[in-house]
Amino acid sequence: MVRLFSATLCAIVLAIASAAAQPFPSRPITMIVPYPPGGPTDTLARIFAERLRASLGQPVIIENVGGGAGSIGVARAARAAPDGYTINFGNVASHVFSTVVFKLQYDVLSDLEPVALMTTSPMWLLSGVRLPANNLKELIAWLKANPDKASAAVVGPGSPAHLCGVYFQNNTGTKFQFVPYKGAGPAMQDVMSGQVELTCLEASATRAHVQAGKLRAYALLSKSRWPGAPDVPTIDEAGVPGLYLPFWHGLWVPKGTPRDAVARLNSAVVETLADPAMQKRLTELGVEIPPRNQQAPEALRAFLKGEIDKWRPIIEAANIKPDP
Numbered sequence: 001m002v003r004l005f006s007a008t009l010c011a012i013v014l015a016i017a018s019a020a021a022q023p024f025p026s027r028p029i030t031m032i033v034p035y036p037p038g039g040p041t042d043t044l045a046r047i048f049a050e051r052l053r054a055s056l057g058q059p060v061i062i063e064n065v066g067g068g069a070g071s072i073g074v075a076r077a078a079r080a081a082p083d084g085y086t087i088n089f090g091n092v093a094s095h096v097f098s099t100v101v102f103k104l105q106y107d108v109l110s111d112l113e114p115v116a117l118m119t120t121s122p123m124w125l126l127s128g129v130r131l132p133a134n135n136l137k138e139l140i141a142w143l144k145a146n147p148d149k150a151s152a153a154v155v156g157p158g159s160p161a162h163l164c165g166v167y168f169q170n171n172t173g174t175k176f177q178f179v180p181y182k183g184a185g186p187a188m189q190d191v192m193s194g195q196v197e198l199t200c201l202e203a204s205a206t207r208a209h210v211q212a213g214k215l216r217a218y219a220l221l222s223k224s225r226w227p228g229a230p231d232v233p234t235i236d237e238a239g240v241p242g243l244y245l246p247f248w249h250g251l252w253v254p255k256g257t258p259r260d261a262v263a264r265l266n267s268a269v270v271e272t273l274a275d276p277a278m279q280k281r282l283t284e285l286g287v288e289i290p291p292r293n294q295q296a297p298e299a300l301r302a303f304l305k306g307e308i309d310k311w312r313p314i315i316e317a318a319n320i321k322p323d324p
Helices: 002-021 040-056 068-079 092-101 136-145 160-172 184-193 203-211 259-274 276-285 297-317
Strands: 029-033 060-064 086-091 112-128 151-154 177-180 198-202 215-220 246-254
Touching: 029 040, 029 068, 040 060, 040 086, 040 112, 040 259, 040 276, 068 086, 068 092, 068 112, 068 246, 086 092, 086 112, 092 160, 092 246, 092 297, 112 136, 112 160, 112 184, 112 203, 112 259, 112 297, 136 215, 151 160, 151 184, 160 198, 160 297, 184 198, 184 203, 184 215, 198 203, 203 215, 246 259, 259 276
Parallel strands: 029 060, 029 086, 151 177, 151 198
Antiparallel strands: 086 246, 112 198, 112 215, 112 246
């Protein structure tokens, strides 16, 4: 009986030791996307999940957890086991704007570990083609002449489109009303039809409508021109310098995830972003890859903190609150 017990105990100890010795990752990884399927963030996440599988040697399974402007999915990621097998793909809205607008039970800076900044893409100021303003200078003049007539479509309080509008008003002395929408698709349709005058959306998601002549792009909210639409001026060139709002995506894991797991995930992201086929695919989508020195975990940590510090006073001054 003693021998049987000893043999069983040894077997258990060896099994535990064997499991502990397995290199990370040794089983599938779950990627929490804090938005419903079908949107631009979900599309990017699935492209990355497919390529990361090749780098990690394990499937990366998408779990869509929408709601709360991304905060519900991020909360789920923050509460997950810190073992490297739950990763969180998010963006400026889910990890910056929601952090300030909502009262949350987590802190993105202290409850999540950064892995890597993955993509950036510019936003741009748009109108329907019926609006009698052909450039940004004419648009500002028209808005000042029609303060009670103008409106801008936004996708929820504290969304990138909303913050873009507030930021634009603050920098130009213009005034217009915000019209809330549940998604970028309906907002874009109403701008194209002329029911709403303005919106501010991700350039990569709306480029086709601009190229088709259904939307007018006044300026990119970035320091440099975008290869996806090289004829559209930057906001500096258009006459409102300093109005920058990049739309970016990054990857995080729960706080306490082992350093070797974070390092392995980061190396997989770096390898993925260096893949020429992946670079071609992302370029075709209109998103840009950050420089290599910005792909490190500490670079994302500093970048995220800087974004929160930049946008918090703007959001608080505008008294932006979540929908009741």
